[in-house]
Amino acid sequence: MQASSLIFGNSLAILLILSSCTLVHSDDDVHVSIKNRLGSGKNLTLHCQSKDTDLGQQNVGDGSEFGWDFTVNVWGSTLFYCDMGWEEVQQYHFVAYYFQRDFARCESQCSWLVSAEGIYGLNGQTGFWEFAYYWSS
Numbered sequence: 771m772q773a774s775s776l777i778f779g780n781s782l783a784i785l786l787i788l789s790s791c792t793l794v795h796s797d798d799d800v801h802v803s804i805k806n807r808l809g810s811g812k813n814l815t816l817h818c819q820s821k822d823t824d825l826g827q828q829n830v831g832d833g834s835e836f837g838w839d840f841t842v843n844v845w846g847s848t849l850f851y852c853d854m855g856w857e858e859v860q861q862y863h864f865v866a867y868y869f870q871r872d873f874a875r876c877e878s879q880c881s882w883l884v885s886a887e888g889i890y891g892l893n894g895q896t897g898f899w900e901f902a903y904y905w906s907s
C-alpha cells in the first residue's frame with residue numbers, strides 16, 4: 771500500500787515536470803522569416819542581429835527568403851533588428867522581432883514580406899498580411 775502510493779506519487783511528479791518542460795519549450799521557439807518580393811530580379815541585402823547574435827550579411831534574391839529560429843529569453847527582452855537595403859533604399863533599419871510587440875501578433879512564426887512599397891507582416895492571430903512600414907530615407 772505504502773510502496774504503491776510512493777511509486778504513483780513519483781511518476782506523477784515526473785509527468786508534471788516533463789509536461790511543463792514541453793510547454794515552455796514549444797512556447798518559446800520562434801521562427802522569423804523575411805521574404806524578398808521586390809520583383810524584377812532585385813536583390814535585397816539583409817543584416818540581422820540581436821544583442822548577442824550576429825546573423826551576418828545576407829544577399830536575398832528576388833523570391834527567396836532568409837529565416838532563423840531562436841528562443842525567447844525569460845525576461846521577455848528578446849529583440850532582433852535588421853539593416854536592409856535594395857536598389858532604391860540604401861539602408862533601412864527595421865525591428866524584425868521584439869517580444870513585447872510580437873508575442874501575441876506572431877507567437878511562433880513571424881513572417882515579413884519586403885516589397886517595393888514597403889514591408890508587410892503576417893498577423894498570426896488574424897492570418898492576414900498587414901502593411902507595416904513605408905520605406906523612409
Ligand SMILES: *[C@@H]1O[C@H](CO)[C@@H](O)[C@H](O)[C@H]1NC(C)=O
Nearest residue numbers: 810811812813814829830831
Ligand atoms: C543579385 O545577386 C546575385 C548574387 O550575388 C548576382 O549574381 C546578381 O547579379 C544580382 N542581381 C542584380 C539585379 O543585381
